[in-house]
Amino acid sequence: MGSRKTGAPAPREDQMRHIRTFATATTLAVLPLAAFAAPVDLRLITMEPGGSWYSYGSTFSEIIQGSEGENELNVEVLPRGGGMTNPVAVSQGAADLGFVSASAAVWARDGIGEEFEGREANNARAIVGGLQLAYTTIAARRDYVKKSGLTTFDEMVASDNPPRFVLKPAGSQVPILANYMFEALGSSLEDMRGRGAITQISTAQIAQMLRDGTADVYIENAPVGQATMSEVTLTTPMVFVPASDTVLDHMSELGAPAANMPEGSYPGQEGVYRTSMTPTILIANADMDEEVAYQLTRALVEQREKIAEAFPALAGWDPEKGAQPDQAVIELHPGAARYYRERGWIE
Known part of the structure; x- marks a missing residue:
């Protein structure tokens, strides 16, 4: 009978080693x-x-x-x-x-x-x-617009008798956005405050002020369906006031590009509302x-x-x-x- 060389693996051992190597490689190949x-x-x-x-x-x-x-x-x-x-x-x-x-x-x-x-x-x-998408909205009491004859944001800011604007307090970005809107028309939040036209108050009180007629225009920045704007437009007849391209172009430069708020987003909105947005x-x-x-x-x-x-x-x-x-x-x-x-x- 022939003999195999010392140290050489037995045929079966060699075969099993190849099987184990193949199995390991296959497992690695299918791992995620x-x-x-x-x-x-x-x-x-x-x-x-x-x-x-x-x-x-x-x-x-x-x-x-x-x-x-x-x-x-x-x-x-x-x-x-x-x-x-x-x-x-x-x-x-x-x-x-x-x-x-x-x-x-x-x-x-x-x-x-x-x-x-x-x-x-x-x-x-x-x-x-x-x-x-959070839209910047300027919503005015319908009665105020009829009585004042002021139908645009630009007219309201330029008026000798501006409306009483209401907006959120410091800490929100709404006052910052409002300030930039006023700046586009040569004014500022502080200037308008000095004219007695600015009230900053918690959102819980805004709807009541508009219902009571102690505020005329509500400036907001929020997604469609925001609770306060929804309450305001459901409980007080409101109109959405447009701003000029001068305002919208200035806002676009500051990271709030112009956009169309979809028609029917709120009661009182007629057609799409051209405004700025903050995504x-x-x-x-x-x-x-x-x-x-x-x-x-x-x-x-x-x-x-x-x-x-x-x-x-x-x-x-x-x-x-x-x-x-x-x-x-x-x-x-x-x-x-x-x-x-x-x-x-x-x-």
């Missing part, structure tokens, strides 16, 4: 990409519990964490911040992602207004735009890895239906429109832009 993904920790800043952005944060983080790609994305939701805080937090790296009003993102980027003077905030880029956008720090930004952008866009189902207020979000300059408003992150180019939505 996530099994090899590099972990990346992200912080998403929203707002305090109870706010809409806080609610959005849980669903958005779930979608991002479940995304497929080169990275295993982990998201920590930061339940603090707000419209004027988040652009700075993301730009300075205190958070990686954040919900912001597009107008505030522009003010922060350009250092506009005392809120952002001396605060570096130009290192943020848009991931998705146009999540929710809610999701921003990222500009230094975020391009592949990470691409992966989370793709996940959010492709889960649009899940987002709409969870939040009816976001049901109107159109990702293709949101990628355009009038809804993204600030520069897109390169990773997001790459995804949108692949979809053929931007050049």
Whole structure:
């Protein structure tokens, strides 16, 4: 009988070794990409519990964490911040992602207004735009318009006897937007206040003031269906007052592009209402890895239906429109832009 060389594997052992090697290679080949993904920790800043952005944060983080790609994305939701805080937090790296009003993102980027003077905030880029459109509305009591004969915002500001404007107190972006609107016509919030034309008060009291006739014009910035504007238009006959292109062009330069509020949004609205809007956008720090930004952008866009189902207020979000300059408003992150180019939505 022949003998095999010392140290050489037995035929069966050699065969089993090849089988094990093949099995291991096959297993590795069919493992999901996530099994090899590099972990990346992200912080998403929203707002305090109870706010809409806080609610959005849980669903958005779930979608991002479940995304497929080169990275295993982990998201920590930061339940603090707000419209004027988040652009700075993301730009300075205190958070990686954040919900912001597009107008505030522009003010922060350009250092506009005392809120952002001396605060570096130009290192943020848009991931998705146009999540929710907040329209700036100028609603006047119908009786006031009939008695005064003032039918436009420009006429009201220029009048020797201006209306009594009512709006939210400091802390909201409404007074800032109103100030820019007045500035476009050579006035300011403080100038109008000095003329006795400004009352800033909590939203809980605004509807009552208009019903009582102690206020004439209500300036707001909110999505269609906002509770206070809905109450006002249901309990007091109102008309929506137009502003000139001078005002709208100035607002566009400040991150609040012109838009048409759909016909029938509120009682008293006749036709579409041409005004300015401030989209809610999701921003990222500009230094975020391009592949990470691409992966989370793709996940959010492709889960649009899940987002709409969870939040009816976001049901109107159109990702293709949101990628355009009038809804993204600030520069897109390169990773997001790459995804949108692949979809053929931007050049």
